[in-house]
Amino acid sequence: MDFSRRHFLALATAAAANFDSIPVFAQDATTLDQVKARKQLRIGVTSAEPWFFKDPLSEKWTGIGVAMGEKLAANLGVEMVPVETTWANAVAALQANQIDLMFVLDPTDERRKAIDFPDAPLFYYAMGALVPENGPFASWTTIDKPGTRIGVTLGTSLDKNVTAMAKSAAISRFSNNDEAIAAFAAKRVDVVVQFHPALVVQYARLKLGKVILPEPVTPVATSAGLRKEQSTAFRDWVNTQFAELYKAGVPNQLFATYLKSKNIDATGIPGLIKEAW
Structure with a gap:
């Protein structure tokens, strides 16, 4: 005791x-x-x-x-x-x-x-896109076509923006930016939409495709x-x-x-x- x-x-x-x-x-x-x-x-x-x-x-x-x-x-x-x-x-x-x-x-x-x-x-940043080097993409209109596969990161404002914008293209959502870029490298998506600073870093590492700022370019706070x-x-x-x-x-x-x-x-x-x- x-x-x-x-x-x-x-x-x-x-x-x-x-x-x-x-x-x-x-x-x-x-x-x-x-x-x-x-x-x-x-x-x-x-x-x-x-x-x-x-x-x-x-x-x-x-x-x-x-x-x-x-x-x-x-x-x-x-x-x-x-x-x-x-x-x-x-x-x-x-x-x-x-x-x-x-x-x-x-x-x-x-x-x-x-x-x-x-x-x-x-x-501020702008919505950018990683696209194939010789792809037919220059504007959001040319990206949003039947058969185009867009990759975005789940839960981001880009996810919301692309969902509202894309009426014809198919959207694939990934848990982080790296997974979306890996899908592009594996040709499981045709376009990856991220803000331009993130895409610059990803492209420099991947050396695949090209980074564009599709028209119209709008600054995002x-x-x-x-x-x-x-x-x-x-x-x-x-x-x-x-x-x-x-x-x-x-x-x-x-x-x-x-x-x-x-x-x-x-x-x-x-x-x-x-x-x-």
């Missing part, structure tokens, strides 16, 4: 010590409060260059989204922590408080019903998703950060740095600041 009591007390003491080391948040604690208390800014990451790339050997994440997350974390004096997810699951991960931000998430009307977005854009909450403190802070970084041309700098890390010449490639296109 004495042994059981001593054993119980030892377990209780250990549990109390562990509990003290875990941040405890009030129900009304804002995301900004939680990030500061946790000393961590958790960003969602998924396989999608140039936004997110996981080195298969070191398992370290890099990319424009990761670099942006590091900048925001540094400005808050906290650590940036990558949390693996998918584009399709990112909204649910935010709602479940598994991540604090998901970069390069377009603020569609459907997503706005479930999560929040800052007003200032993160940066992307952003970062965050949880809906009564307080606007975190959203306002992120909004200010995005506006300042965009004005300073930081998205273009991060894009050029990432392309250089992949031995890709950024000369002539449209960047992420639409005013410079």
Whole structure:
């Protein structure tokens, strides 16, 4: 009986010590409060260059989204922590408080019903297409023909856009960008639609087909998703950060740095600041 009591007390003491080391948040604690208390800014990451790339050997994440997350974390004096997810699951991960931000998430009307977005854009890109070198594709009209097979990444705004646009072509959906490109290489799809920065990186690695910006070319503003909450403190802070970084041309700098890390010449490639296109 004495042994059981001593054993119980030892377990209780250990549990109390562990509990003290875990941040405890009030129900009304804002995301900004939680990030500061946790000393961590958790960003969602998924396989999608140039936004997110996981080195298969070191398992370290890099990319424009990761670099942006590091900048925001540094400005808050906290650590940036990558949390693996998918584009399709990112909204649910935010709602479940598994991540604090998901970069390069377009603020569609459907997503706005479930999560929040800052007003200032993160940066801009355009819908591009990876097509066969001698293919008959130059515009969205020539792509949307019977018999054309289009590959897109499931759960992205491109998935929604292509679904609305394509009336005659067949659409195949893949869990990430790499799978869509692999399908193109295997000739299981004729066209892969992704935003132009992602296609530039994919083409440089694949050296197959060509990247085009089908007419009409329309700049698309992307952003970062965050949880809906009564307080606007975190959203306002992120909004200010995005506006300042965009004005300073930081998205273009991060894009050029990432392309250089992949031995890709950024000369002539449209960047992420639409005013410079």
